[in-house]
Amino acid sequence: xxxxxxxxxxxxxxxxxxxxxxxxxxxxxxxxxxxxxxxxxxxxxxxxxxxxxxxxxxxxxxxxxxxxxxxxxxxxxxxxxxxxxxxxxxxxxxxxxxxxxxxxxxxxxxxxxxxxxxxxxxxxxxxxxxxxxxxxxxxxxxxxxxxxxxxxxxxxxxxxxxxxxxxxxxxxxxxxxxxxxxxxxxxxxxxxxxxxxxxxxxxxxxxxxxxxxxxxxxxxxxxxxxxxxxxxxxxxxxxxxxxxxxxxxxxxxxxxxxxxxxxxxxxxxxxxxxxxx
Numbered sequence: 115x116x117x118x119x120x121x122x123x124x125x126x127x128x129x130x131x132x133x134x135x136x137x138x139x140x141x142x143x144x145x146x147x148x149x150x151x152x153x154x155x156x157x158x159x160x161x162x163x164x165x166x167x168x169x170x171x172x173x174x175x176x177x178x179x180x181x182x183x184x185x186x187x188x189x190x191x192x193x194x195x196x197x198x199x200x201x202x203x204x205x206x207x208x209x210x211x212x213x214x215x216x217x218x219x220x221x222x223x224x225x226x227x228x229x230x231x232x233x234x235x236x237x238x239x240x241x242x243x244x245x246x247x248x249x250x251x252x253x254x255x256x257x258x259x260x261x262x263x264x265x266x267x268x269x270x271x272x273x274x275x276x277x278x279x280x281x282x283x284x285x286x287x288x289x290x291x292x293x294x295x296x297x298x299x300x301x302x303x304x305x306x307x308x309x310x311x312x313x314x315x316x317x318x319x320x321x322x323x324x325x326x327x328x329x330x331x332x333x334x335x336x337x338x339x340x341x342x343x344x345x346x347x348x349x350x351x352x353x354x355x356x357x358x359x360x361x362x363x364x365x366x367x368x369x370x371x372x373x374x375x376x377x378x379x380x381x382x383x384x385x386x387x388x389x390x391x
Contacts, residue, residue, distance in 0.1 A: 151342030
């Protein structure tokens with residue numbers, strides 16, 4: 115990787131702790147976790163080309179290029195998107211985003227020919243537009259232009275569903291999820307976003323089958339998160355029609371912690387007791 119960066123851009127600094135490479139003359143920081151995950155799944159003879167294509171994206175993220183691209187809000191509107199991201203996506207910028215439970219965020223981004231560029235607040239402040247209005251435009255573009263579809267032939271059991279899409283923005287559908295899963299009951303579903311292209315869903319039923327299905331889904335989601343590429347979060351959320359997202363379970367501390375609100379935990383416990391009698 116370093117030889118590719120050196121040949122293309124000259125001076126650079128690798129931060130092994132953060133998993134980033136900084137190209138000084140461009141004032142750009144590039145994350146390396148996705149690159150590592152992609153190479154791990156590829157043949158060694160393909161690594162150099164993968165590295166080159168990854169590093170070449172720095173040209174699109176150069177400050178002068180972004181400043182020109184993001185200066186005109188009216189021209190930029192069609193390229194705005196909103197996607198769900200983890201904290202690792204926001205370390206190097208002051209992002210325009212709305213917080214979600216368990217460390218996730220709904221992040222305003224720009225579609226740079228398939229690459230996802232989070233919008234730094236320094237650009238946003240120049241637009242003079244309310245954040246809610248801009249986020250609404252980005253979400254509408256995401257719902258219209260970035261399809262999320264059910265994965266056929268999933269090997270997960272029971273009622274577990276897996277939804278996928280080709281773009282890095284399909285997780286934004288989670289912010290208006292009733293369009294995708296209109297048949298979910300009012301008690302909702304456990305959902306995970308292990309990677310940028312994947313949303314997993316387990317409808318909540320107050321019985322033992324739900325406990326088995328949700329445990330299997332969480333395990334599969336955790337594996338998907340570890341494998342990547344474009345990992346987002348191992349944690350699980352509780353989604354209900356017409357309600358804000360809430361936390362369901364944490365798995366980001368190498369352990370399992372049920373964090374679902376007490377009313378849901380009580381209902382699940384009552385359902386299990388009823389099913390065992």
